[in-house]
Amino acid sequence: MSASNEEPSQRNESDASTHHEEVSFGFERVSPREKTRRVGDVFQAVAERYDVMNDLMSLGTHRLFKRMVLQMSGAREGHRVLDLAGGTGDMSALFAPVVGTSGRVVLTDLNQPMMRVGRNRLQDQGHAQVKFCQAPAEALPFADKTFDCACISFGIRNFTDKDRALEELLRVLKPGAALIVLEFSSATDPVLQTAYRAFQTLWPPVGKLLVGDSQPYQYLVESIRMHPNQRALKQMFDDAGFVNTSFHNLVGGIAAIHRGERAAEDAHSANNDAPNAER
Numbered sequence: 001m002s003a004s005n006e007e008p009s010q011r012n013e014s015d016a017s018t019h020h021e022e023v024s025f026g027f028e029r030v031s032p033r034e035k036t037r038r039v040g041d042v043f044q045a046v047a048e049r050y051d052v053m054n055d056l057m058s059l060g061t062h063r064l065f066k067r068m069v070l071q072m073s074g075a076r077e078g079h080r081v082l083d084l085a086g087g088t089g090d091m092s093a094l095f096a097p098v099v100g101t102s103g104r105v106v107l108t109d110l111n112q113p114m115m116r117v118g119r120n121r122l123q124d125q126g127h128a129q130v131k132f133c134q135a136p137a138e139a140l141p142f143a144d145k146t147f148d149c150a151c152i153s154f155g156i157r158n159f160t161d162k163d164r165a166l167e168e169l170l171r172v173l174k175p176g177a178a179l180i181v182l183e184f185s186s187a188t189d190p191v192l193q194t195a196y197r198a199f200q201t202l203w204p205p206v207g208k209l210l211v212g213d214s215q216p217y218q219y220l221v222e223s224i225r226m227h228p229n230q231r232a233l234k235q236m237f238d239d240a241g242f243v244n245t246s247f248h249n250l251v252g253g254i255a256a257i258h259r260g261e262r263a264a265e266d267a268h269s270a271n272n273d274a275p276n277a278e279r
């Protein structure tokens with residue numbers, strides 16, 4: 001992975017409207033196939049130390065943000081929840097006791113090593129209602145109107161085609177169900193922005209110490225900078241067809257939670273199962 005020192009201007013549109021266009025991998029422009037492969041390499045490299053680094057880089061605040069996602073989701077006992085780009089399972093672990101044994105959480109991710117860490121952890125915690133499915137966000141292997149809610153926690157900026165993923169999420173949500181997206185965003189105060197960027201320069205060297213490789217963390221810094229800002233991401237929700245869309249800034253916009261719903265008009269939806277989830 002080669003990292004440029006030049007930061008291109010932020011693109012506020014989606015990464016790719018078709019699979020023929022180049023997309024951003026950090027500050028680089030690469031083919032969609034190349035991005036998917038390299039994002040896979042990044043998370044394969046960090047999987048075993050992902051949780052430790054997460055606590056260090058966020059100073060523990062990601063735990064609080066994730067609890068806010070849970071609260072905004074409206075999840076309750078018996079619900080089916082999609083934890084997309086679920087990785088090592090933080091969100092699934094929060095949703096599992098809420099949906100209970102009559103509900104189901106489907107942790108879906110592209111990356112086997114990340115899911116392996118999550119599976120071990122969730123099994124140790126006894127969360128048998130969490131199922132695992134290896135699949136890309138852009139082609140979800142679930143029937144229409146399967147889920148009562150869906151979340152993506154710190155995943156969407158890595159997606160190869162965010163627009164396509166949002167369309168897929170809309171398809172698999174039941175009418176009236178909500179999508180909650182937690183992601184790094186743009187600090188609204190320039191002083192905070194400068195201070196946060198200075199803090200981020202520590203991530204690659206700390207990553208080198210802990211994981212033995214700074215490049216995945218260089219990608220992390222660049223991917224945050226290239227990610228659409230709050231308003232642009234809300235517009236992407238709107239364009240995909242979500243209704244009642246909104247966002248809430250966290251820590252002055254360093255991160256944000258976006259929420260949108262599938263319109264409720266066709267409310268008599270079928271209770272479809274998740275056919276391809278591993279059981």
Ligand SMILES: C[S@@+](CC[C@H](N)C(=O)[O-])C[C@H]1O[C@@H](n2cnc3c(N)ncnc32)[C@H](O)[C@@H]1O
Nearest residue numbers: 043085086087109110111114136137153155158
């Ligand atoms: C930063 S981790 C977030 C993990 C977890 N949700 C959390 O909040 O800690 C991003 C995850 O997104 C996954 N991912 C990246 N691109 C993906 C895609 N196109 N489809 C599904 N998962 C993807 C990665 O494999 C990785 O596990």
